[in-house]
Every structure is written in structure tokens, then in C-alpha cells.
Amino acid sequence: MSMIPEHYDFYAGFNLLPEEQDLAVLFSGEGKPFPGHKIGPSVHDYYLIHTVLAGEGSFQSSTVTQQCRKGDTFVIFPGSLFSYQADVQNPWYYAWVALQGTGVSGLLSDIGITKERPLLHTENISELHRLYERTRLCFKQSAYPRLESLEASGWTRLLLHHFGQDNLALLPARPKELPEIIDRQIDQAIRWISLQFHQQISIDHMAATLGYHRAHLSKAFKQKTGLSPKQYLLKMRMDKAKSLLSGTLTIDQVASSVGFNDALYFSRQFRKFSGMSPSEYRSLLWQE
Known part of the structure; x- marks a missing residue:
């Protein structure tokens, strides 16, 4: 004692x-x-x-x-x-x-x-x-x-x-301006994609985890963001790739960092998204 x-x-x-x-x-x-x-x-x-x-x-x-x-x-x-x-x-x-x-x-x-x-x-x-x-x-x-x-x-x-x-x-009462359940779920999906874009994300798995059918989640997601979950994921990856291309990582390393195991496939997707290849985009950055 x-x-x-x-x-x-x-x-x-x-x-x-x-x-x-x-x-x-x-x-x-x-x-x-x-x-x-x-x-x-x-x-x-x-x-x-x-x-x-x-x-x-x-x-x-x-x-x-x-x-x-x-x-x-x-x-x-x-x-x-x-x-x-x-x-x-x-x-x-x-x-x-x-x-x-x-x-x-x-x-x-x-x-x-x-x-x-x-x-x-x-x-x-x-x-x-x-x-x-x-x-x-x-x-x-x-x-x-x-x-x-x-x-x-x-x-x-x-x-x-x-x-x-x-x-x-x-506990404090839920303010009226807080989103409804589906809105909160969409916010969770956005955060999920924002934090896990470098992984092999399955939209079906994400929807199931959040408790929604993929079609229902995709419809609500597009109503809120203007993009489908798949389009949002691609945009997140391409925007991050642009940021990484300003540094010293190789194209292969940039591709891997944003969730692409195949650098050639990454390059094709990047061209569709930005209108130029990763190498061309990097050269343009270095000219500025």
C-alpha cells in the first residue's frame, strides 16, 4: 500500500x-x-x-x-x-x-x-x-x-x-447540415480512393464493404462528384502521376506508385488522360 x-x-x-x-x-x-x-x-x-x-x-x-x-x-x-x-x-x-x-x-x-x-x-x-x-x-x-x-x-x-x-x-445532436447516410458513404468512398489509389482497388469490393450494390453506389457517387468511382480513381492516379513526374522517379517507378503494374499500360492511360505520354509531359515540365 x-x-x-x-x-x-x-x-x-x-x-x-x-x-x-x-x-x-x-x-x-x-x-x-x-x-x-x-x-x-x-x-x-x-x-x-x-x-x-x-x-x-x-x-x-x-x-x-x-x-x-x-x-x-x-x-x-x-x-x-x-x-x-x-x-x-x-x-x-x-x-x-x-x-x-x-x-x-x-x-x-x-x-x-x-x-x-x-x-x-x-x-x-x-x-x-x-x-x-x-x-x-x-x-x-x-x-x-x-x-x-x-x-x-x-x-x-x-x-x-x-x-x-x-x-x-x-453527445451533441447531429447538426442538420450533416450529410445523410448515403452522402457519408460517398465521402468514405472518396477517402478510400484518395488513400488507396496506389493499390489494386476493386470497386465491387469497395461497394460491398460500404454496404451498397455497385450500381447504386456508382449512381450516387456520380451525382455527387460528376464522375463514376472508376473515373474518379483514374483521375486521382493521373493527377498524382503528374506530380511524381516532376521529380526524379523513372516512368516505371511512377507507374507502380500510382497503382499500375504495367508501365506500358500506364503510359497509354496517361496519354488518353493528358494528351501526351509521361515522357513528353516530363520534358514539358523541365522546359518551364
Whole structure:
């Protein structure tokens, strides 16, 4: 058992190298304070998340005052005045994680946590406890603090995901301007092609994966982009080929880089698309 004054139990791990820009874990721990133990009124310059694993206590911020019990989570925001206190009769046992980074506020907002609504409830606290513990145990004070920091941020993202999954009712309502399902699927298809154009993409496979018949997906895709998926894929490949031809790769290497195993077939497709061969296009670029 590890103990510090005013706590029966206290376990903590501290990040020696919190360099992640969007989300970095500063420290994580868990403990059971003495009855009536109080923190604040104070302010922090980081985000601090507490989840009550057992017992009771109270949390107060500029926007809320609430008695917290098993399964309740409260979040302290940077610069916000807060206080919290263990119950006198049944002091809480809680876990916590401190965060900083440019992306933390947005991630919290995405799962329904804001300064105005800094509380939520979760039934499956055993999984939460496991994630808090995994985060804390990352900090072994080893010779590789950078790796410890990366692992901790990963476990904390899973923790935030768990909060969101258990509190879907708190998530921001879908804005009216968000696309309908088919539009979102077309966006996924576009992203798929944009990231995988160098692979041997099967439009049939892509359509099946997205849950649509090829004909239906192709029709919707063309309505949105003006091109069929096959035409869009070819355009993506040719545009990338033009960019690569400005460098020092051979024609064979350019062809392979944009998804063509046969350089001659690539050259024929490039001529159809641009009106000149890859070599002619490269010569034109070098003349400019």
C-alpha cells in the first residue's frame, strides 16, 4: 500500500515527457482520501478527470454543485474554479487522470463534456477502472519515457471513448447540415480512393464493404462528384502521376506508385488522360 497524508490509499504515475501536442497525459492515479478531505477552492492549468469507483463525495464548479457516487465522473477545466470533498461518513475511492493539449477540449466536447456540463455517469466502472490503471502503470520511469507517454495517451483515448459510448444521450445532436447516410458513404468512398489509389482497388469490393450494390453506389457517387468511382480513381492516379513526374522517379517507378503494374499500360492511360505520354509531359515540365 502506498500512502500520503490525508489518504488511506494513494497510487500515482507521472509522465516525465508529456510532449504530445493534441493530448498528453500529465499524471494518473487512484486513491481513497480521509473522511471530509477537501481540495479547493482552486484552479488548475490542466484538465483533471475523476471517476468515483466507490463511496461518495461532492463536486462544485462555477456551473454545478453535485453529490457524486459510484460511477459518476467529474471534469475540472483549466482556469475554472472548483472544489471537491470526500463524504464524512462514506468517503469516496476515485481514479483520476490529468491532461493537457490543444485537442483535449474538442475531444471532451465530442463526448458531451463541457464546462457547463462537466459531469456524467457510467455503469460499467470495472472497465473504466482498468483503463485508468493501465494509464497509470504506463509510467514505469524507464529509460523510454517517450514510449510511456505515447502508450498513456492511447489508453486515455480509450477511456474517453468509453465515456462517450456509455453516455450517447449526452453527445451533441447531429447538426442538420450533416450529410445523410448515403452522402457519408460517398465521402468514405472518396477517402478510400484518395488513400488507396496506389493499390489494386476493386470497386465491387469497395461497394460491398460500404454496404451498397455497385450500381447504386456508382449512381450516387456520380451525382455527387460528376464522375463514376472508376473515373474518379483514374483521375486521382493521373493527377498524382503528374506530380511524381516532376521529380526524379523513372516512368516505371511512377507507374507502380500510382497503382499500375504495367508501365506500358500506364503510359497509354496517361496519354488518353493528358494528351501526351509521361515522357513528353516530363520534358514539358523541365522546359518551364
